[in-house]
């Protein structure tokens with residue numbers, strides 16, 4: 001019997017140091033040194049999107065000697081291991097958790113936050129899955145489970161269904177989410193059978209991961225179409241990467257193209273401070289500039305949140321370009337997307353509002369700092 005196309009893609013993936021060095025004309029010893037640190041693998045499909053040396057696809061996936069720089073970055077920049085009650089769970093927020101079910105990816109991104117874990121079956125192992133399900137079952141506050149990894153879609157349909165059905169059987173789990181890069185790097189994996197299986201476990205959301213407009217092809221469009229037709233709301237998470245998407249025009253095109261394949265941009269991440277990816281990080285100001293190039297200039301649907309996942313485990317923190325020029329009890333001076341200034345008069349009875357009953361006053365006080373610091377969050381970029 002012939003293998004399905006996605007299995008062929010995986011079988012034919014570039015993975016040995018010799019193959020990688022030969023294909024991309026790199027120094028073999030260097031590739032070997034990188035491979036000892038961080039897993040390397042590229043599907044023939046994703047490799048075929050490379051047009052020339054050092055282009056945005058290349059930069060994401062072809063190993064670079066700069067990865068051997070150990071001076072900057074952390075192995076676990078988000079301190080996920082500290083919020084990990086059992087090996088397969090990261091439980092940081094009050095009502096939701098990550099559930100890591102696969103150590104494998106179809107292609108390994110050079111900037112991956114979980115570089116320390118992906119590709120290592122001892123760190124994310126099938127025996128940890130039952131433990132994870134038990135943990136979620138024992139924690140009634142968890143109403144949202146984000147199935148992640150590695151890439152969950154590297155599991156067989158059967159294994160994936162066994163996980164989803166067990167999660168669905170837990171009464172307090174309201175929604176399921178899957179985070180996957182498969183539609184971008186191995187779209188052949190998304191079959192009508194897989195989509196039909198997912199359909200049984202609604203409400204199910206999928207967040208995909210595209211970083212450049214050239215990744216949206218006929219093949220990936222077909223995969224996303226199958227998922228969308230199965231009624232799955234699709235979101236996208238993009239990592240802001242130097243030389244890949246760190247200019248407003250490229251990012252705008254990516255966000256617009258995502259909408260054409262029925263994917264709603266969800267997050268743009270500032271690149272994590274992860275060891276071996278210093279050459280791909282940008283300044284935070286660049287991210288704000290990119291965001292400013294979206295809001296107002298294109299559909300609001302194409303404008304995601306820009307977040308920094310705080311080093312040390314603080315979680316995701318949104319950053320918004322500064323549209324408030326000044327702010328007091330009488331008026332708020334605002335700048336629109338095109339740089340023009342507008343004034344919004346505050347209500348006259350604002351004094352009275354502040355003299356109201358105590359609880360209300362406390363609420364207002366507590367709210368004020370969340371407005372005022374945004375005055376100096378970001379210099380106009």
Ligand SMILES: *Cc1c(COP(=O)(O)O)cnc(C)c1O
Nearest residue numbers: 090091092093096097098146316
């Ligand atoms: C990103 C993340 C989530 C999900 O966050 P949302 O903002 O709800 O998408 C949950 N847990 C951890 C540990 C995360 O890093």
Ligand code: SF4
Nearest residue numbers: 105108109112150181
């Ligand atoms: S697909 Fe995701 S988990 Fe896998 S290497 Fe890329 S960023 Fe990391």
